[in-house]
Amino acid sequence: MKKKMRFATKAIHAGLDPDPATGAVMTPIYQTTTYAQARPGDHKGFEYSRSGNPTRSALEKNLAALENAHFGLAFASGLAAIDACIRLLNPGDEVISTNNLYGGTYRQFTQIHDRYGVKFHFTGMDRVDQILPLISNNTKMLWVETPTNPTMNIIDIKAFAQVAKENDLILVVDNTFSSPYLQNPLDLGAGIVMHSVTKYIGGHSDVVMGFLALNDEALHKELKFIQNSAGAVCGPMDAFLALRGIKTLHLRMQRHCENGSKVAHWLRKHDRVDNVYWPGFEDHPNHAVAKAQMKGFGGMISFSLKGDQLEEAFELVSRLQVFTLAESLGGVESLAGHPATMTHASIPKEERAKTGITDSLIRLSVGIEDADDLIEDLEQAFSALP
Numbered sequence: 001m002k003k004k005m006r007f008a009t010k011a012i013h014a015g016l017d018p019d020p021a022t023g024a025v026m027t028p029i030y031q032t033t034t035y036a037q038a039r040p041g042d043h044k045g046f047e048y049s050r051s052g053n054p055t056r057s058a059l060e061k062n063l064a065a066l067e068n069a070h071f072g073l074a075f076a077s078g079l080a081a082i083d084a085c086i087r088l089l090n091p092g093d094e095v096i097s098t099n100n101l102y103g104g105t106y107r108q109f110t111q112i113h114d115r116y117g118v119k120f121h122f123t124g125m126d127r128v129d130q131i132l133p134l135i136s137n138n139t140k141m142l143w144v145e146t147p148t149n150p151t152m153n154i155i156d157i158k159a160f161a162q163v164a165k166e167n168d169l170i171l172v173v174d175n176t177f178s179s180p181y182l183q184n185p186l187d188l189g190a191g192i193v194m195h196s197v198t199k200y201i202g203g204h205s206d207v208v209m210g211f212l213a214l215n216d217e218a219l220h221k222e223l224k225f226i227q228n229s230a231g232a233v234c235g236p237m238d239a240f241l242a243l244r245g246i247k248t249l250h251l252r253m254q255r256h257c258e259n260g261s262k263v264a265h266w267l268r269k270h271d272r273v274d275n276v277y278w279p280g281f282e283d284h285p286n287h288a289v290a291k292a293q294m295k296g297f298g299g300m301i302s303f304s305l306k307g308d309q310l311e312e313a314f315e316l317v318s319r320l321q322v323f324t325l326a327e328s329l330g331g332v333e334s335l336a337g338h339p340a341t342m343t344h345a346s347i348p349k350e351e352r353a354k355t356g357i358t359d360s361l362i363r364l365s366v367g368i369e370d371a372d373d374l375i376e377d378l379e380q381a382f383s384a385l386p
Contacts, residue, residue: 007066007181008250015061016243029240030054051228055236059243060211063201066180066246067193069213071220073227074239078176078196079104080232081210083112085172085192087226088219089140091117096134097143098125100153100355103344105143105174111346122351125155126285128163135167144190145174146183147290150302150339150363151356152277154286157293161189170219176200176330181253182295186215199330203245203252209234252332255368256299262371263364263378264301272382274360277302299366300329302339310359312385313338317362319384322369322377329365334374337363 005014019028030053037043046052056074064072075081082105089095097109099122109120121134125144142164146155157173164171172192173185179200185193195201197209214220227233234242264278279290280297290297305312317325323336327343337343339357347357366374 010065011062011249012247014065016058027055027058027240027243029236031236049236050231050233053233053236053239055239055243056234059234059239062243062246063180063195063197063211064213066249067175067186067213068184069186069193070215070217071213073212073220073223074197074234074242075210075212075227076232076234077208078194078198078210079108080230081194081196081212082108082174083232084212084223084226084230085141085170085194086113086118087230088170088222089113089118092119092138093117093140094119094121094136094138095141095143096121096123096131096139098145098148098153098155099123099351100148100151100357101143101145102149102174102176103339103346105145106344107346109143124153125160126153128156128159131160131163135163135169139167139169141170141172143172143174145177146293147177147279147298147300149177150277150300150344150361152177152279152284152300152302154279154284154290156286156289157183157185157188157190164191165189177298177300178294179249179253179330181250182257182298183293186213188293191216191219197242198328200253200256201246201249201330202242203249203330203332204241205328205331205333207238207241207245209238209242252368253296253298256366257296259368259371259374260297260299260301260366263366263374266375266378267301267303270382272305272385274304274306274308275356277356300363301366302361302363304356304358304362305360308358308360310340313360313362315385316381319381320377321380322373323364329363331365332368334367334369335365337365339363 033049035046060072170191173190174194176196193213195211197211268276278301317336323334326335
């Protein structure tokens with residue numbers, strides 16, 4: 001049995017052994033749908049690849065280890081993982097969620113699950129007391145993103161975990177922006193951790209996947225049933241690509257954090273920039289919480305322009321050359337997005353405005369290129385503005 005490993009070693013070795021058939025060091029891609037049985041029910045742990053696949057199983061063990069979890073489940077996308085969590089609930093149940101969250105999550109909550117009788121409350125979560133008036137006998141789940149998408153609000157996981165425990169609620173934390181390298185919500189008391197593996201974990205913008213990590217055996221059994229019954233599982237090639245990405249997660253996250261800090265500080269000094277949202281600033285709301293529950297502040301930054309002009313924001317992101325104007329985040333390459341018309345367009349404008357998603361807000365996913373090249377790219381785009 002291997003000794004307890006530190007993060008970098010776990011990323012490369014946890015849950016992974018050389019292939020017993022060939023000795024292959026890299027987990028093979030088991031591109032098969034079904035498995036031979038000696039007699040009905042007598043098999044080697046796998047029957048049908050929707051229910052279980054050796055490549056996917058290796059990924060689930062590896063990622064669970066990174067979140068210090070007993071159990072892990074890999075899905076076809078982050079939204080599929082979110083869907084599985086909400087399927088734990090029944091008509092009449094209620095969820096309290098942060099009001100500053102990924103537009104796709106908001107869309108799924110309000111346009112899919114809402115029609116089946118699950119009620120969602122959206123509120124600020126800067127302080128625990130903001131949710132207390134919303135808790136009722138019907139409340140079953142707290143949904144947290146931290147840092148939030150896109151204004152990087154920081155939510156105190158440990159404090160919300162205490163409220164969840166006192167009220168018998170499931171606390172789900174979307175840990176996508178941090179990755180397991182920067183933050184481990186289960187260690188802080190969360191019940192379920194959700195990841196869009198598509199982002200930092202995969203890290204190379206070539207795989208779409210979601211993941212759930214948890215310690216509760218009964219909850220895992222129920223989610224495993226949902227995963228198999230609903231069928232939104234990832235394929236073996238995607239699992240292989242995610243395993244490949246994880247092996248450099250610690251190295252990439254270190255550079256994302258370094259570059260993010262340099263770009264955030266540069267933006268804050270620019271005379272065309274209004275607000276910069278990055279949890280590493282000492283005056284960022286709940287910075288002390290971020291410092292306590294995160295190992296670094298990440299490479300996600302949002303900023304708004306003075307005057308808040310939509311056309312000016314469009315002009316700026318369209319002139320970037322090293323940053324790519326595109327959806328998504330967390331890849332090795334730097335991306336820029338316009339939340340109001342891209343990732344958060346499904347949220348009504350009046351709701352966006354309440355959470356700081358203005359017309360000029362731009363979200364950056366700072367990659368692992370040379371930071372000076374990224375800053376020079378931003379400078380040339382700014383200089384071209386009228």
